[in-house]
Amino acid sequence: MKTYSKLAPKGKFAQLTLDFPFKKTFASEGGENLLIALLNAFLERKLAHPITQVIIQNPYIQGQTKANRDAILDIRCQDSMGNRFIVEMQIGRQEHFIKRVIYYLSMAIADSAHKGEDWDFNFPNLYSLNFLNYDLCFGKGNDGVVQYLCLCNEEHPEIRYDYLNLVFVRLARFNKSIKECYSFQDKLLFTLCNAHKLKEKPKELEGELFDRIFEIARISNFTAKELSEYEANRMNMLDYNASMKFARKEGLAKGEAIGVARGEARGLARGKAMGIAIGEARLNRVKELIKLGLSGNDLLRTIEEDNETNPLHANKRRR
Secondary structure (H helix, E strand, O other), X not given: OXXXXXXXXXXXXXXXXXXXXXXXXXXXXXXXXXXXXXXXHHHHHHOOOOOOOEEEOOOEEOOOOOOOOOEEOOEEEXXXXXXXXXXXXXXXXXXXXXXXXXXXXXXXXXXXXXXXXOOOOOOOOEEEEEEEOOOXXXXXXXXXXXXXXXXXXXXXXXXXXXXXXXXXXXXXXOOOOHHHOOOHHHHHHHHHHHHHHOOOOOOOOOOHHHHHHHHHHEHHHOOHHHHHHHHXXXXXXXXXXXXXXXXXXXXXXXXXXXXXXXXXXXXXXXXXXXXXXXXXXXXXXXXXXXXXXXXXXXXXXXXXXXXXXXXXXXXXXXX
């Protein structure tokens, strides 16, 4: 029997880009059809045949030795053809995220290896589908929401090797309204990005699959334990966003202080150099006047007249 909490966060539906609701929607027992739809929508161009059946596997991959890192994935599964899939929802920005994805794929390869001397390294094809709730650069002018990476021959790019397949979905770049979503992929993207902002499921998202997604995401259907886990996810996200905002603010302040300090240092150095130049010029002029036989009031009057017309002196006054 479910126990429901009286307290619920603002919004009718959960934010599907958070860890708990994402896995609850696409990796729950009995809900494999939603995961199949998600995989087919974003991996269709990489698959020889559409996925019809999946087995959800333990997301934990143990390191080969005590010294190796373990990996806990969001979703890990296998289809009826033996292909392996890793699905990740990433909120926090990471500098080396693509390398992390490759590292997890290498762990999945090692985990699929058969023990014994007869293994011939024929590991199954691996697919890594990554949803990023931030923008990751894939090259100047590359504005696509979905990015596909693979192994290929540099001299003949048309020759590809399907052993490893990396797909990155930049949710931060998806900005279509529901009226602009015609493909199933776009409708899924709209749902992932906007479900928590909606009061009701849009009529454009018709069909049993979207009905099921929104019913799972409905916060009033959460148990007290599920609601607590969801709230923990939201607090982690808010803490992360606040930390990033403070880091940017602190970085801007530090950069501004460094800029001011450098400007002052350059100004002082320039002023010092100019002062030395003016002083040396005046000293040399006095020496010339003395050689010409000027002294006393005549010497002082000539120096004052020079100060008024000297280019260095005039430049200093203008500053």
